[in-house]
Amino acid sequence: MNPSQRPHPDEPGIRHARMKVHSTVLMSRGLASFSTDLEDISSTGVLLQRPPEWQGELGQVWVLDMMFGHDLHIHLEASVARVTERWLGLAYSRIPEHKQAALWELLGGYADTLEAWE
Numbered sequence: 001m002n003p004s005q006r007p008h009p010d011e012p013g014i015r016h017a018r019m020k021v022h023s024t025v026l027m028s029r030g031l032a033s034f035s036t037d038l039e040d041i042s043s044t045g046v047l048l049q050r051p052p053e054w055q056g057e058l059g060q061v062w063v064l065d066m067m068f069g070h071d072l073h074i075h076l077e078a079s080v081a082r083v084t085e086r087w088l089g090l091a092y093s094r095i096p097e098h099k100q101a102a103l104w105e106l107l108g109g110y111a112d113t114l115e116a117w118e
Contacts, residue, residue: 025038025046025048025066025067035051036051038066044091045091046066046078047087049088058080062079064090068106072102072106074106076096
């Protein structure tokens, strides 16, 4: 497939591929903090289980501390892009330079892959 035939993430029904991974995430903003579970991760954001007592709103920026195993800790900022009763979708807003390589290494082939969705 040549580059002009590749799907683009701005096309309807196309998004960056999600990697299913279960991990604990600490999300914090000011004095508020919640421990929750990561459902999936992509090169543009994460899907988290919504903590029952969470009272945030779209557009807010939260600090996420994600632990993967015993040796990988990724700390970044993400803004709330989607809220449902069960899920929070957050888009990365700032990834510290020293954490970028670890994130891309974790994602592996998912970092550059697009997928269809409805």
